[in-house]
Amino acid sequence: MTDMTQPTPVFVRTAPTPARAAPLAERRPLWRLLFGDMVSAAMTLVGLLGLAWMLPHLLSWAVINSVWTGGGDECRQAGACWAFLAEKYPQILFGIYPPAEQWRPIAVCALILGLGLWSLPPRNWTKATLGLWVGGVLGSLFLMGGGVLGLKSVPTSAWGGLPVTLLLTVWSLGLGFPLAVLLALGRRASLPVPRYLSIGIIELIRGLPLLSLLFIASILLPIMLPDGVSIDKLARALAAMVLVSAAYIAEVLRGGLQAIPKGQTEAAQALGLNWGQTTRLIVLPQAIAKVIPPLTSTIIVMVKNTSLVLVVGLFDLLSAGRAALADPDWPAPFAETYLLIALIYFTICFSISRYARWLEMRMSKGSRR
Amino acid sequence: MTSLSTLLNDTRTRQIGLQALMLAAAIGGIGWLVLNTAGNLDERGITGGFGFLERAARFPIAESIIHYRPTDSFGWAFLVGLGNTLFLAVTAALTATLLGLGVALARRSTHPLTSGAATVYVEAMRNTPLVVQLLFWYALLTLGLPNIHMAFTPIDGVILADRGLYLPRPVIAGDKGPFVAALLLGLAATAAAWRYGRIQRLRTGIPNHYGWIAVFSTLLLVGLVWISSSLALSLDRPVIGRFNATGGMGLSPEFTAVFAGLLLYSAAFIGEIIRGGIDAVDKGQWEAGRALGLEEGKILRLIVIPQALRVIIPPMTSQYINITKNTTLALAVGYPDIALVAATTINQTGQAVEGILILMLVFLTLSVTASLFMNWYNRRIALVTR
Known part of the structure; x- marks a missing residue:
């Protein structure tokens, strides 16, 4: 029954609408995308004008007026000073490491990058690869530090550049991961003490800027340890980085743990496995496999985070570049130096993110079967 | 003896024992660090506590939103x-x-x-x-830009030089009291009218224009008050001086x-x-x-x-x-x-x-x-x- 006091809604059509033309095909030719309508044409025009204005400036700076050979004097009143990078690249890449021993940081970088490349295809995700990593990372530590097998001893204060960046990344992730597993399991535990301890630690670390954690590690840690115990500056910064990576990885792992159906644990218990066996053999392998794509973005975050050790006076890639810029013989070609450093970071991070994309697609293909 | 082994194998006892151990380890660890800290500070002659917050800071802060002098605490x-x-x-x-x-x-x-x-x-x-990006921008702003005499001025009133970025600042001259009051009143009325109109529309299904009516009457009111209290809007443009630009808004x-x-x-x-x-x-x-x-x-x-x-x-x-x-x-x-x-x-x-x-x-x-x-x-x- 219609209620006559209700006003007539005004949206009701009384006549059918005329039929519209069929929508455009999905794939449109390029010229139509660029000039198809007024808005596109205007955007194309603005974009082309912008490029036409920028390109000559960029070309004259980077190519036409640039200096490729020579010293600092040639670089004054000129475009890009690529000669600076040609002369200073060992200092930017390896810091103040003794020049005669520079094959060692080169070997360390090659070792870590090679191990990284080797671990990319999932068929290489084996226990042997894990062993290779442990051996490689420990070996690179001896290679950098020396003092054994007739290698000259080099203190960590002389380490610098790319190897420090790579070692900090690998160590913070490698040591952070087992800690993260404990924290993630603790956070999911039914017992209150481990649960609240884990929540407290994770939220405390995630709520603080990395910079303040580095301050704590570099300023507070020496005061908090008993007299006579002193820890290397690099190791102190590493401690902060390990905690950060542990907290972030723990949150990623928690997502994976939550995604495991309860039936898996119940089935394991029905088979007579105890808590440790269930966790180690049933829950963790599945949870870790699920979170590998998001874990790669944590790796990118940690690679970028290593650049922060600059504020506690360590010589990573960025600080080594800044130190090179301080040379008074050259007119401080900052743009070229920072572009080189940014390019190195970009190459590492962008490759990891492409790899993560590929991995994700591969895994979703597997589950769709 | 059986009672003791039952007790040890009881899940509840084990859980309580495990948690007590964890708690003891956490408290013990923190306590150990605190004791070390106290000992070390004592040795270095640093007195703890937040008393120092009241002492004069004596260091400069180059720029701030809140007013600051080095004699402040x-x-x-x-x-x-x-x-x-x-x-x-x-x-x-x-x-x-x-x-x-x-x-x-x-x-x-x-x-x-x-x-x-x-x-x-x-x-x-x-x-x-x-950090790399920040350092790049900072270097670009301090080293890459010309000095104040050859400053880059894309539009009149915007000055970009190695001393910073200067923008024009809008200045309103005159008694602003009635104008601000009218603006606040208008905003409140508009919000109320908008809400009322929405409720009415949802109830009856008929579109109405209460919101827009309120917007235009507010504009009218504010404009009238602006004219009647003879306010004048002007732009304070920065001017290039000898070492620095003066006036305007400097960043x-x-x-x-x-x-x-x-x-x-x-x-x-x-x-x-x-x-x-x-x-x-x-x-x-x-x-x-x-x-x-x-x-x-x-x-x-x-x-x-x-x-x-x-x-x-x-x-x-x-x-x-x-x-x-x-x-x-x-x-x-x-x-x-x-x-x-x-x-x-x-x-x-x-x-x-x-x-x-x-x-x-x-x-x-x-x-x-x-x-x-x-x-x-x-x-x-x-x-x-x-």
Whole structure:
């Protein structure tokens, strides 16, 4: 029954609408995308004008007026000073490491990058690869530090550049991961003490800027340890980085743990496995496999985070570049130096993110079967 | 003996024992660190406590939102640093959200140049560390720009030189009291009318114009008050002086570098969050909107965005918290945020524990406040299911 006091809604059509033309095909030719309508044409025009204005400036700076050979004097009143990078690249890449021993940081970088490349295809995700990593990372530590097998001893204060960046990344992730597993399991535990301890630690670390954690590690840690115990500056910064990576990885792992159906644990218990066996053999392998794509973005975050050790006076890639810029013989070609450093970071991070994309697609293909 | 072994094998006893051990280890560890700290501080002759906050700071702070002199106390200096941090975080977050929305729309565009440029921008920003970007901008602003006599002036009143960025500042001359009162009154009336109109429309189904009527009457009222109190709007343009530009609104190279760096870096992340949220809305929602005869803009505004917001809000919360945490990188270029004030204080007084505690407390409070606010907002717009 219609209620006559209700006003007539005004949206009701009384006549059918005329039929519209069929929508455009999905794939449109390029010229139509660029000039198809007024808005596109205007955007194309603005974009082309912008490029036409920028390109000559960029070309004259980077190519036409640039200096490729020579010293600092040639670089004054000129475009890009690529000669600076040609002369200073060992200092930017390896810091103040003794020049005669520079094959060692080169070997360390090659070792870590090679191990990284080797671990990319999932068929290489084996226990042997894990062993290779442990051996490689420990070996690179001896290679950098020396003092054994007739290698000259080099203190960590002389380490610098790319190897420090790579070692900090690998160590913070490698040591952070087992800690993260404990924290993630603790956070999911039914017992209150481990649960609240884990929540407290994770939220405390995630709520603080990395910079303040580095301050704590570099300023507070020496005061908090008993007299006579002193820890290397690099190791102190590493401690902060390990905690950060542990907290972030723990949150990623928690997502994976939550995604495991309860039936898996119940089935394991029905088979007579105890808590440790269930966790180690049933829950963790599945949870870790699920979170590998998001874990790669944590790796990118940690690679970028290593650049922060600059504020506690360590010589990573960025600080080594800044130190090179301080040379008074050259007119401080900052743009070229920072572009080189940014390019190195970009190459590492962008490759990891492409790899993560590929991995994700591969895994979703597997589950769709 | 059986009773003892039953007790040891009892799950409850084991759980309680395990937890007691963990608690003891945690408390013992913290206690050990505290005892060491106390001993070490005693040895170095540093008296603990927050008494130093009342002493005069005696170090300069180059620029601040809150007024500061070197004779002010350390406590005031921390407050000044906090003011700078909050100012930087809020301005960067707001502008980055706007730019991020633009980036998201550009990346979704079918126009190849637009989406290509947005993709290059996002990938370049996301895959290089923020500190490198900040140092690059700072070097560009201090070393790459000409000195004040050869300053770069793209439009009249905007001066870009190695001393910073100078912008014109709007100045209103005259008695502003009645004008502000009229503006506030008008805004309140408009909000009320808008709400009333919406309620009426939902109740009866008939569109009405109460909101717009209120907007235009407010404009009229405010305009009349402006004329009757004979206010004059003028622009205070900066003028190039001997060493510096005077007048207008001056932004130091430090602030400009940190602000521009944070804005560009965060906008890339925010853009990806917004794009992900819009993509997460099912294609059928767009098609259903078209089938109902709605325009594309209305579909986006009324159907897609409200649903996308549910996906966007949680990662956006952590992004805003990240922006706040990232303001501490201002230290790398020397903008006096709270981290720089804390570092200077620790250097001058040796009160490392207290300085770092203040820094931690500030950031934990900010993080918790931001996530509480966002949780409240999230609950408000969350999907109501039966």
